[in-house]
Amino acid sequence: xxxxxxxxxxxxxxxxxxxxxxxxxxxxxxxxxxxxxxxxxxxxxxxxxxxxxxxxxxxxxxxxxxxxxxxxxxxxxxxxxxxxxxxxxxxxxxxxxxxxxxxxxxxxxxxxxxxxxxxxxxxxxxxxxxxxxxxxxxxxxxxxxxxxxxxxxxxxxxxxxxxxxxxxxxxxxxxxxxxxxxxxxxxxxxxxxxxxxxxxxxxxxxxxxxxxxxxxxxxxxxxxxxxxxxxxxxxxxxxxxxxxxxxxxxxxxxxxxxxxxxxxxxxxxxxxxxxxxxxxxxxxxxxxxxxxxxxxxxxxxxxxxxxxxxxxxxxxxxxxxxxxxxxxxxxxxxxxxxxxxxxxxxxxxxxxxxxxxxxxxxxxxxxxxxxxxxxxxxx
Numbered sequence: 188x189x190x191x192x193x194x195x196x197x198x199x200x201x202x203x204x205x206x207x208x209x210x211x212x213x214x215x216x217x218x219x220x221x222x223x224x225x226x227x228x229x230x231x232x233x234x235x236x237x238x239x240x241x242x243x244x245x246x247x248x249x250x251x252x253x254x255x256x257x258x259x260x261x262x263x264x265x266x267x268x269x270x271x272x273x274x275x276x277x278x279x280x281x282x283x284x285x286x287x288x289x290x291x292x293x294x295x296x297x298x299x300x301x302x303x304x305x306x307x308x309x310x311x312x313x314x315x316x317x318x319x320x321x322x323x324x325x326x327x328x329x330x331x332x333x334x335x336x337x338x339x340x341x342x343x344x345x346x347x348x349x350x351x352x353x354x355x356x357x358x359x360x361x362x363x364x365x366x367x368x369x370x371x372x373x374x375x376x377x378x379x380x381x382x383x384x385x386x387x388x389x390x391x392x393x394x395x396x397x398x399x400x401x402x403x404x405x406x407x408x409x410x411x412x413x414x415x416x417x418x419x420x421x422x423x424x425x426x427x428x429x430x431x432x433x434x435x436x437x438x439x440x441x442x443x444x445x446x447x448x449x450x451x452x453x454x455x456x457x458x459x460x461x462x463x464x465x466x467x468x469x470x471x472x473x474x475x476x477x478x479x480x481x482x483x484x485x486x487x488x489x490x491x492x493x494x495x496x497x498x499x500x501x502x503x504x505x506x507x508x509x510x511x512x513x514x515x516x517x518x519x520x521x522x523x524x525x526x527x528x529x530x531x532x533x534x535x536x537x538x539x540x541x542x543x544x545x546x547x548x549x550x551x552x553x554x555x556x557x558x559x560x561x562x563x564x565x566x
């Protein structure tokens with residue numbers, strides 16, 4: 188963080204601590220003081236394990252927590268750490284859920300969302316529907332550091348980013364473009380926007396056999412078919428607690444694939460895709476954003492921890508609230524999935540998912556490991 192932002196952060200931290208000592212209207216202060224455990228520092232992240240268009244396995248979550256922990260171990264701020272961690276995934280064209288190479292909206296444009304929160308200074312920043320800038324988490328961090336706003340959107344967010352020194356660049360990779368074209372083709376075969384990767388001029392535009400394709404073409408087509416069968420919701424969330432018990436969090440995404448332009452999910456909304464209280468804990472979400480927004484998911488998880496729930500129980504309670512909205516009707520709930528990740532000030536962590544199979548990544552200061560999330564239902 189810049190010297191200017193650090194001075195501002197320290198000032199806000201001092202004033203916030205002083206304010207916390209004052210009694211609340213109508214009662215005593217309810218601020219919690221939890222002594223950090225020996226297990227700190229802790230970094231957790233959504234797993235972001237996927238197959239690239241070339242058939243390679245991408246472990247975005249592992250790379251994210253390793254980078255974040257490296258910065259924390261060197262004495263860096265937790266906000267710098269989590270943002271640097273997710274930047275790896277934002278920059279990776281092989282991860283189509285975040286940043287560069289993210290799957291576009293229905294018009295073929297990549298729109299990105301992100302939010303950040305810094306526990307010690309009790310500040311937040313976010314951007315939504317941001318185009319042409321591959322690191323929305325960095326822009327959200329500057330909203331936190333250099334403005335007194337929390338959320339900038341659309342053209343305003345882009346103009347802000349450009350004035351801060353970012354440069355416009357095309358975010359749509361050739362692989363993501365081909366996936367979008369195939370989606371458009373399947374949506375309306377009479378109005379196809381371009382050639383399918385499975386069609387060639389030699390065959391007159393008709394389907395060709397698998398034997399006529401190169402291994403690279405086969406891998407690409409399998410990747411595209413998977414995206415069409417399982418419409419991606421994108422997103423990586425990362426939360427960190429340093430040895431002093433101070434924490435920060437970030438959530439960044441390219442959003443729901445083929446979304447209506449301007450659609451915003453939970454990721455850039457403070458209290459939905461990300462929330463933390465430096466005296467309690469932090470939580471984040473990936474999956475179907477609309478469901479998280481409806482219950483203010485991350486805020487709900489943190490408030491559950493404030494009342495004494497473990498991170499895993501706090502996350503599972505939020506999942507149960509989503510299920511209750513549908514009367515626990517599994518047929519309706521089978522149409523989407525939702526994940527919550529949580530860590531408290533002591534370094535205890537947990538995750539919960541609607542449907543079995545969810546995973547997240549934890550770095551406990553010694554090594555990064557993949558952990559299975561608690562689930563509500565099994566298919």
